[in-house]
Amino acid sequence: xxLTIETIIIQLAYGMLKSIAIFGLTLIGSLPLGLFVxxxxxxxxxxxxxxxxxxxxxxxxxxxxxxxxxxxxxxxxLFGIQTSSSYRFIAVIIGFVLNYAAYxxxxxxxxxxxxxxxxxxxxAVLGYTKSQTFFKIILPQVIKRILPSITNEVITLVKDTSxxxxxxxxEMFTIAKKIASSQSTLMPFVVAGVFYYIFxxxxxxxxxxxxxxxxxYR
Amino acid sequence: MKLLEMNNIKKSFGDxxxxxxxxxxVSKGEVVAIIGPSGSGKSTLLRCATMLEKIDAGDIIxxxxxxxxxxxxxxxxxxxxxxxxxxxxxxSLVFQNFNLFPHYSVLRNITDAPINVQKRSKxxxxxxxxxxxxxxxLEDKKDAYPYQLSGGQQQRVSIVRALAMNPxxxxxxxxxxxxxxxxxxxxxxxxxGLAEENITMVIVTHEMAFAQDxxxxxxxxDGGIVVEEGTPKEVFENSLKDRTKQFLQRYSHK
Numbered sequence: 252x253x254l255t256i257e258t259i260i261i262q263l264a265y266g267m268l269k270s271i272a273i274f275g276l277t278l279i280g281s282l283p284l285g286l287f288v289x290x291x292x293x294x295x296x297x298x299x300x301x302x303x304x305x306x307x308x309x310x311x312x313x314x315x316x317x318x319x320x321x322x323x324x325x326x327x328x329l330f331g332i333q334t335s336s337s338y339r340f341i342a343v344i345i346g347f348v349l350n351y352a353a354y355x356x357x358x359x360x361x362x363x364x365x366x367x368x369x370x371x372x373x374x375a376v377l378g379y380t381k382s383q384t385f386f387k388i389i390l391p392q393v394i395k396r397i398l399p400s401i402t403n404e405v406i407t408l409v410k411d412t413s414x415x416x417x418x419x420x421x422e423m424f425t426i427a428k429k430i431a432s433s434q435s436t437l438m439p440f441v442v443a444g445v446f447y448y449i450f451x452x453x454x455x456x457x458x459x460x461x462x463x464x465x466x467x468y469r
Numbered sequence: 470m471k472l473l474e475m476n477n478i479k480k481s482f483g484d485x486x487x488x489x490x491x492x493x494x495v496s497k498g499e500v501v502a503i504i505g506p507s508g509s510g511k512s513t514l515l516r517c518a519t520m521l522e523k524i525d526a527g528d529i530i531x532x533x534x535x536x537x538x539x540x541x542x543x544x545x546x547x548x549x550x551x552x553x554x555x556x557x558x559x560x561s562l563v564f565q566n567f568n569l570f571p572h573y574s575v576l577r578n579i580t581d582a583p584i585n586v587q588k589r590s591k592x593x594x595x596x597x598x599x600x601x602x603x604x605x606x607l608e609d610k611k612d613a614y615p616y617q618l619s620g621g622q623q624q625r626v627s628i629v630r631a632l633a634m635n636p637x638x639x640x641x642x643x644x645x646x647x648x649x650x651x652x653x654x655x656x657x658x659x660x661x662g663l664a665e666e667n668i669t670m671v672i673v674t675h676e677m678a679f680a681q682d683x684x685x686x687x688x689x690x691d692g693g694i695v696v697e698e699g700t701p702k703e704v705f706e707n708s709l710k711d712r713t714k715q716f717l718q719r720y721s722h723k
């Protein structure tokens with residue numbers, strides 16, 4: 252059966268929804284988790300600091316594709332646990348969140364460490380508590396400083412969602428590959444490329460607006 | 470009445486002894502100027518007084534309440550956190566680099582701590598802030614952000630921020646050192662005005678003429694000790710120690 256271009260677009264749009272789900276859940280999970288990881292990385296408690304350092308180095312030092320496979324197949328091959336079919340999606344999210352949290356943690360850390368000591372000292376003399384100092388004084392300024400780096404990661408994430416094909420999760424890229432091989436046409440890849448581009452165009456637009464919004468001070 | 474007593478303060482950074490058995494006491498209404506070459510320990514003394522640095526040994530007493538107390542072993546023991554929190558309300562500090570919060574407007578810089586730390590009402594904090602800003606001629610800057618102000622204006626805002634906490638003692642750590650020379654005058658004028666209102670102040674400064682003019686008592690520090698202490702007349706005109714004379718001579722050429 253030859254698929255029309257409309258059918259291809261509809262099928263890919265369906266896959267796009269899955270890609271968006273990966274994207275959204277990864278951000279919801281990894282942005283806050285990254286902050287905790289950053290705290291662990293900056294902790295004065297050596298064992299925790301070393302553990303986090305090791306975790307970050309593994310996450311950054313090995314391919315995300317491989318990490319997804321470990322999360323997906325690991326429970327069965329390592330522990331003999333039979334996983335259900337719904338685990339595929341969960342594995343994708345776990346893999347992505349763990350990986351992106353490591354990258355976000357390093358971005359947070361660079362931002363937090365770039366804050367001048369004077370801001371902490373002014374807050375201390377004014378009597379702010381540690382958590383008030385962090386959430387009212389430090390974090391808002393850190394967010395402004397790191398926003399361009401975050402934008403970079405978020406845009407990379409849009410494209411990285413395609414790596415879910417490594418464990419055959421039916422997001423857009425996996426579907427495009429399937430159609431392309433069964434129909435012997437490159438059309439699905441072109442359509443997928445356009446979809447990714449539009450997605451990232453929107454992401455970039457939103458991030459640019461966020462940066463503009465924070466440009467009221469220097 | 471003594472607002473602050475610091476007795477036999479010792480402080481080292483690694484092997485370097487920065488404060489060697491220094492004592493300082495400040496009475497209500499007094500203006501104390503601390504002068505001395507860089508590295509003399511004068512800023513460290515101020516940072517210890519404001520608890521930005523921890524002392525190794527000695528007592529720090531505000532209004533009769535111990536913030537740190539020397540133990541029998543000769544180590545400073547700090548009061549519990551709740552007590553220190555209360556003591557922090559007795560003083561405020563104006564920094565060399567202002568350290569205003571860049572993401573807050575001028576008004577919010579001044580009112581945020583009174584509202585969120587001292588739990589005063591927003592209306593009252595705003596009223597206090599506006600009247601202080603008006604006094605400093607900065608009422609039209611209340612909605613500006615720090616980066617939109619000159620250095621002198623930023624420093625005046627940070628003085629207002631410190632005053633808005635209603636401190637008993639106001640500390641200044643080289644308040645004009647980060648300013649262009651033509652902007653120091655406006656800041657010194659403000660501090661002079663505060664001295665006339667009998668606000669208790671401890672000022673670390675390199676402005677000798679200003680120290681001589683505004684202080685009730687001048688302390689000359691060098692090498693982590695108080696070399697000489699007295700009225701401006703005693704220290705500037707009739708200094709007893711050679712080190713003081715040498716130091717003042719170098720500055721009088723400026």
